[in-house]
Amino acid sequence: MAGGEDGIAVTSGLLKRESGQFDLEGILHVELSCRGIRDVTVLGQCVSLQRLDLSDNMISSISVLASLKDLHYLNIAKNELKTLDGVESMEELQYINAAGNSLASLASLEPLGGKQQLRTIILHERSQHLINPVCQAPGYQAKVLELVPHLRVLDGEHVSGSGKELFDLFHELDSKLSGTDTNIQRSVVSRPEPFLYDGFWDQKPDARTDDGEVDCVRQQLKLVTDECKKLNSQAMAVVLREKHRMTDEDNT
Numbered sequence: 001m002a003g004g005e006d007g008i009a010v011t012s013g014l015l016k017r018e019s020g021q022f023d024l025e026g027i028l029h030v031e032l033s034c035r036g037i038r039d040v041t042v043l044g045q046c047v048s049l050q051r052l053d054l055s056d057n058m059i060s061s062i063s064v065l066a067s068l069k070d071l072h073y074l075n076i077a078k079n080e081l082k083t084l085d086g087v088e089s090m091e092e093l094q095y096i097n098a099a100g101n102s103l104a105s106l107a108s109l110e111p112l113g114g115k116q117q118l119r120t121i122i123l124h125e126r127s128q129h130l131i132n133p134v135c136q137a138p139g140y141q142a143k144v145l146e147l148v149p150h151l152r153v154l155d156g157e158h159v160s161g162s163g164k165e166l167f168d169l170f171h172e173l174d175s176k177l178s179g180t181d182t183n184i185q186r187s188v189v190s191r192p193e194p195f196l197y198d199g200f201w202d203q204k205p206d207a208r209t210d211d212g213e214v215d216c217v218r219q220q221l222k223l224v225t226d227e228c229k230k231l232n233s234q235a236m237a238v239v240l241r242e243k244h245r246m247t248d249e250d251n252t
Contacts, residue, residue, distance in 0.1 A: 009040075028051065115148055
């Protein structure tokens, strides 16, 4: 990599050493996270690239990556992006993580529009406390779903497909268990609802599953596990309060 006043730039020599490929056009995978990179111009020559990780750098523009039409997976989290210009040309994109940037307006998300293969978008990564200002804008989720109607996962939560009902149920239970109303707490203890609907585990995997979706599933599993632990602690607290209340009533 070369350095200068504008920061570190990716070079063709670096890409050849990292990939073992002599021809930039033959490189399929590039992982350059945490390198202090600002200039990625040369990556535009890797026209066969399918997987690219540039997370945790100092990149302020990816418009030079518009030539990567075969890219399936893009991790550009923890950079300095104010727009996603360049993504509009990535016709095969299935997964993008742009959490922890400076995307501030709904207009900055326009390059995501019309992506028929795009299934996962991460702009707010809760587990890593990474967010973009646009995630707090009114109508944010609706705008993303309007842009990408085939989307399955947004910010770690299923917005369509077999996992949506599970996440909706977690949020409903969380709001109930966090309440202070005794009647609500009693209803949670006495009339529990099943976590999974009939046939949930019979869902068949998508034949197009790739590395991006595998990463997404791992994130989903961690989120679900953390949520289960949280709900278990809250449920135990509710049960203990109910036991103490009934004991007090019996003593009186």
